[in-house]
Structure formats: C-alpha cells, structure tokens
Amino acid sequence: MRAKKEDRRINRTRKLILEALMSLIIERGYENVTVQDIIDRADVGRSTFYAHFRDKDELLISWFEHLRTLFEQQQQELLDARKTGKEPGLNIVLDLFRHTGNHHRLYKAVAGRQSGEMILKYLHRYLTGLLLPILEDAVKKRPSLPIPVEVTTHHLVSSLLSLMTWWLDRNMPYPPEKMEGMFRTLVRPSLEAALGKDIVQDAGITEDGGLKNEEVVGFYSLFADPSCCR
Amino acid sequence: MRAKKEDRRINRTRKLILEALMSLIIERGYENVTVQDIIDRADVGRSTFYAHFRDKDELLISWFEHLRTLFEQQQQELLDARKTGKEPGLNIVLDLFRHTGNHHRLYKAVAGRQSGEMILKYLHRYLTGLLLPILEDAVKKRPSLPIPVEVTTHHLVSSLLSLMTWWLDRNMPYPPEKMEGMFRTLVRPSLEAALGKDIVQDAGITEDGGLKNEEVVGFYSLFADPSCCR
DNA sequence: ATTTAAGCGAACAGTGTGTTCGTTATGAAG
DNA sequence: CTTCATAACGAACACACTGTTCGCTTAAAT
Incomplete structure (x- = not known):
C-alpha cells in the first residue's frame, strides 16, 4: 500500500x-x-x-527476504483460516515443504546445489535461534540428558535443511506431504532418543507432526523476524 | 621412499x-x-x-588429499594391530572423530565454518558413494520401505558431517568418544525406523557401533579412492 | 666443476569491482 | 503541457586479483 x-x-x-x-x-x-x-x-x-x-550478496539477501515475505503471507492465510473455526492444525515443516515446492524455481536457485552457502547458513542460524529456546524450555526440568540440547537442535535443523536441499536438487521427486512424512520418520525417533519420549510429547509435537498451541506461536514466528544477517 | x-x-x-x-x-x-x-x-x-x-582450489584439494593420506595411515595401523590378534573392533565413525581431533587445526580450516563448501561437498559425495551400495545391498530383499534408501543415505551422511563441523567450529567441547556416542544415539533410531530393526542388525552395525567383517572392508576404503573431484 | 632445473620477479593482458560525475530521459505533480 | 525532481545512463577511473610468459639467478644433484 x-x-x-x-x-x-x-x-x-x-x-x-x-x-x-x-x-x-x-x-x-x-x-x-x-x-x-x-x-x-x-x-x-x-x-x-x-x-x-551494495553488492551481489546484498542482492541475494534482498531477494531471499522477498521469499520470506511470501512465506509469511501464506502462513498468515493459514492462521486466518484457522480462526474461522476450521482448526487445520498448523504443521510448519509441511508448510515449509509446500511453500518451497510452490516456488521451487526460486528456491532451487537460492538453496539448491548451485547456491552460495550464505543463504543456507542464514537459514540454519535462524531456525536454530528459534528452535533452541523451545527445546531448552522443554528440557528445563530434566537435569541430565544423553545429548546436550545444543547438539540435538543442530542435528534437527541440519536434517531439515539437508532434506530440503536434497529434494530441490533432485527436482522434487516426491510430494511435500511425503517429504514431511520422511522427515518425521527420520527425526522423531532421534528426538525421543535424545530428549526422552515424554518430553517430546510434552513439547507439543504430536504424533501426526502437528503442534500444540503455545509452540505454534513460537514456530509461527519462523521467518518473521526482520533483522538481517551479515 | x-x-x-x-x-x-x-x-x-x-x-x-x-x-x-x-x-x-x-x-x-x-x-x-x-x-x-x-x-x-x-x-x-x-x-x-x-x-x-593450477589455482587456489587445486591447492586446497591437494592439501585435503594429504589429510586423507594421514587418515589412511592411521587406519592401516589399526588394521595391523587387529591382525596381531588384539581384535579391537574397528569403528570408523569413532576413528574419524579421533583422527579429526588429532589434526583439528588442519580440519578446522578445511571443514569448519570458514571453509569453502567445496571440501564438504567432496566428502559428502564420497561418503554417499560408499554408504549407498552397502545400504542398497542390505535392503535388497525387502520390497518396500517407508523411506527410499537414497534419502536415508543422504540423511546419514549429512548428519555425520553436520555433527563433525559443529564439533570443530566449537573447538571440540567433547571428546571423540562422546561425539561418536551422540552420533550413534541420534542416528541409530532413525536408521531402524527407516530400514527396520532387523536390517540394521543384519547390515553389521552392532549395538556398540562396531562393524562386522564384510562391512569393515567397505568402510575401510573410506578416503582410499585416489580419484579426484571437480 | 658441470649440468640441470627450481625458483625468481617483473611485466602482461584480462577480468571484475565499486565509485564518480556530467548528461539524458522519464515519471510525478501542477 | 510544462516544470521539476530524480532515476537511469555510460564512460571513465583506480584498484585488486588472476594466470601466463620469459630471461635471469641460484641451489641441488652428479
């Protein structure tokens, strides 16, 4: 406007x-x-x-922020639909795969094999910053874990991004729903092994991959922070 | 000589x-x-x-091959020690963490946050090329899996490398043994979910992370192929 | 001591970067 | 339509880095 x-x-x-x-x-x-x-x-x-x-990198960042805006809009629409009573059960990972698939030409250029790593690092840092506090909070009561939360977080984020780029580089041989399912199959047991089955459930990560209320807020802010990297 | x-x-x-x-x-x-x-x-x-x-990249590759030689030597020594009857039970992942830790200054430069991605991609391709046939073979009898072997392989290799770089970037806050343990804790349940518990065991990946005979051969050739990338 | 060739270093053409500045032309506003 | 602001132009610039060449020097091998 x-x-x-x-x-x-x-x-x-x-x-x-x-x-x-x-x-x-x-x-x-x-x-x-x-x-x-x-x-x-x-x-x-x-x-x-x-x-x-200023230079080539700023151009790439600028473009990437355009994509982030697109994703935010999509999420906003989903949230609105939810308020009208439909209760679709937000699933950020699935949304991510869908959104990426919808704009695959853009993302392939940005995050695929061809990309500079700048954007992937940006994304990694960003997702880690969002996920880490959530897991840290979920684990607060438990004194000792087999794996430090930091490591678990790093593993989760890396897994998501690596799956994402694999999918893009191979021209999306499976639908987003299937990718999200694979991600969950691969990562959920790791999470349970790292944090304990009870904590994973308490943290609001439901069996079907959806998220419970509070976490939605946290996860929803994905990509929503306007602060830039570099 | x-x-x-x-x-x-x-x-x-x-x-x-x-x-x-x-x-x-x-x-x-x-x-x-x-x-x-x-x-x-x-x-x-x-x-x-x-x-x-020829150029800067060839220099980096050349250096990386020097490191590969170092690792090969270390593995050879282990294999020799094994022949003398000690049977130490080769564990490539653990060896990798140890070797990397021993030469961390070198690897930090090559594979850490500061590196060009060239080497990591090289490594990724290389490890995938070694692991994929093994898993494909292990799964031959089973007709349908929840997750394609390619995806599982990609996930495994990515996980190892991401853990490795995390460790290097943070100046190795844990000993190699602990890192290998974390890797196993995180990845083994994923493997079982992706391939089935029985197959994972059949494939020679024992509970303690060691490998059975035939696989040792396959894994031992890690880094041993002199063919270059690019 | 002689020979071989590794290393030197200056010069080079080529490519890319990021800046400056006077000129042109195109939108916006009246 | 005219005026005005300013976006875009494009040529020129200084600078940095690349990869090559060639005649000279110097160290190693014998």
Whole structure:
C-alpha cells in the first residue's frame, strides 16, 4: 500500500535485476554469476545497479527476504483460516515443504546445489535461534540428558535443511506431504532418543507432526523476524 | 621412499605454500584468501606458485588429499594391530572423530565454518558413494520401505558431517568418544525406523557401533579412492 | 666443476569491482 | 503541457586479483 509513493522506474529496475539474478543462478550457480552478467542481462547501467544494491550478496539477501515475505503471507492465510473455526492444525515443516515446492524455481536457485552457502547458513542460524529456546524450555526440568540440547537442535535443523536441499536438487521427486512424512520418520525417533519420549510429547509435537498451541506461536514466528544477517 | 628422487626445493616450496594456506584459512576463511596472500606469506614467487598448483582450489584439494593420506595411515595401523590378534573392533565413525581431533587445526580450516563448501561437498559425495551400495545391498530383499534408501543415505551422511563441523567450529567441547556416542544415539533410531530393526542388525552395525567383517572392508576404503573431484 | 632445473620477479593482458560525475530521459505533480 | 525532481545512463577511473610468459639467478644433484 505504501508502495504507491515509489517511482515506477525503481520497481521496474529492481525487478529486472532480481529476475536476471534468478535466471543466471539457475544457469550457472551463484558463485559463477558476476555483477557484469547481471547488469548485462537486466540491461541496466552499472551505476544503476550499485544505486540499488551494495553488492551481489546484498542482492541475494534482498531477494531471499522477498521469499520470506511470501512465506509469511501464506502462513498468515493459514492462521486466518484457522480462526474461522476450521482448526487445520498448523504443521510448519509441511508448510515449509509446500511453500518451497510452490516456488521451487526460486528456491532451487537460492538453496539448491548451485547456491552460495550464505543463504543456507542464514537459514540454519535462524531456525536454530528459534528452535533452541523451545527445546531448552522443554528440557528445563530434566537435569541430565544423553545429548546436550545444543547438539540435538543442530542435528534437527541440519536434517531439515539437508532434506530440503536434497529434494530441490533432485527436482522434487516426491510430494511435500511425503517429504514431511520422511522427515518425521527420520527425526522423531532421534528426538525421543535424545530428549526422552515424554518430553517430546510434552513439547507439543504430536504424533501426526502437528503442534500444540503455545509452540505454534513460537514456530509461527519462523521467518518473521526482520533483522538481517551479515 | 620414491620421494628420494624429488628435488629438495620442491618439497620445501610445497610445504611453505600449504602452511601459508592453512594459517590464512584459519585467520580469515578460505573465501577471503587470495593467491596473492598465499605467495606473500609463503614468500615464494608468483610463477612458482603456478608451477605447483593450477589455482587456489587445486591447492586446497591437494592439501585435503594429504589429510586423507594421514587418515589412511592411521587406519592401516589399526588394521595391523587387529591382525596381531588384539581384535579391537574397528569403528570408523569413532576413528574419524579421533583422527579429526588429532589434526583439528588442519580440519578446522578445511571443514569448519570458514571453509569453502567445496571440501564438504567432496566428502559428502564420497561418503554417499560408499554408504549407498552397502545400504542398497542390505535392503535388497525387502520390497518396500517407508523411506527410499537414497534419502536415508543422504540423511546419514549429512548428519555425520553436520555433527563433525559443529564439533570443530566449537573447538571440540567433547571428546571423540562422546561425539561418536551422540552420533550413534541420534542416528541409530532413525536408521531402524527407516530400514527396520532387523536390517540394521543384519547390515553389521552392532549395538556398540562396531562393524562386522564384510562391512569393515567397505568402510575401510573410506578416503582410499585416489580419484579426484571437480 | 658441470649440468640441470627450481625458483625468481617483473611485466602482461584480462577480468571484475565499486565509485564518480556530467548528461539524458522519464515519471510525478501542477 | 510544462516544470521539476530524480532515476537511469555510460564512460571513465583506480584498484585488486588472476594466470601466463620469459630471461635471469641460484641451489641441488652428479
């Protein structure tokens, strides 16, 4: 809504540059794309590029934040649908796979084999920051665990991301529902072994992968923090 | 032994360059090291560098192969000790953690947070190539699994590598034995869920993480293939 | 002592980066 | 339609890094 005040040229140029980046990443991978390539394909002047983005990395981040916005919108819609009484039982992992699948061309460029690792590290840090407090809280009462919570968290996040990139790199050979099922099959027993069966259930991770109330709040904020990396 | 024929200067120069690379990676990360930096610190001529290595990447690979040799030697010693009757029960994962810990300064530079992803991808591909046939063979008789073997393999390898890099990045807060234990605790239940308890046992992965005879052969060849990536 | 070749270092063309600045042209507002 | 602000242009710049070449020097092997 506030975008009304923007000069049309600005949006046009940004769009051209972002589209050029995307197609180039898909073609040859992020590392092998130069600013020169981007402005050639986008057909904008060199100085124009630098008027919009500090460098190639900021461009990628900027694009990634666009994707985050898309995901937030989707989650918001789900949440709204839930309030109207349908109670669909949010499942963030499933939503993630679905969302990623819907925009696979974008994500393949960003998070696939071709990507710089920057985004994956960004995501890893981000997810860890969200999951760690939840697990730490769930485990508060138990004095000693076979595995430190930090390690468990790291393992969980890594597993999700590795499954995600595997799926993208192979052009999504299974539907999101199946991927989410595999993730749960692989990771749930690890979680139970690391934290104890009771804690996993207490933490609101239900048998079918859905989440109970409080955790939804925590997980919902996934991608919702506007603070940037770097 | 055949190294006797080499001119002393060659080894000296290679060593200088490799050491310069190592210290520089530790300082600022692989991506931020230039050939210029390397030859400055190693104090060798520019042309000398290119007489030894095609580029920075080949230098890193070359160094990594040095590490592989170190690991092979260690494994060989273990295997010899075993033949003398001691039967120590090879455990590759544990050996990997130990070996990595012993040379942590090297590996931290190569596989830690600072590294280019090249080596990790190399390792991932390599380990997958070794593990996949083993699991495929173990599962041959069973017609349908909840999770495709490829996915299981990918998950296993990713988990090991992610745990390894976590450990290195945090300066090895736990001993190798503890790390191997955590790995087993986290991954074994996943394996059983993915393949079935019986198959996991049949495949020679014993309760304590050791391996039965045939598998040792397969796993022993870890790092032993001289073919290069790229 | 002689020979071999490793190492040197200066110079090079090539490619990419990020900045600057005067000019052009295109949207927005009246 | 005119005016005005400013986005975009593009050429030029200094800089950094790459990978190669070639004649010279120097250390190793014999």
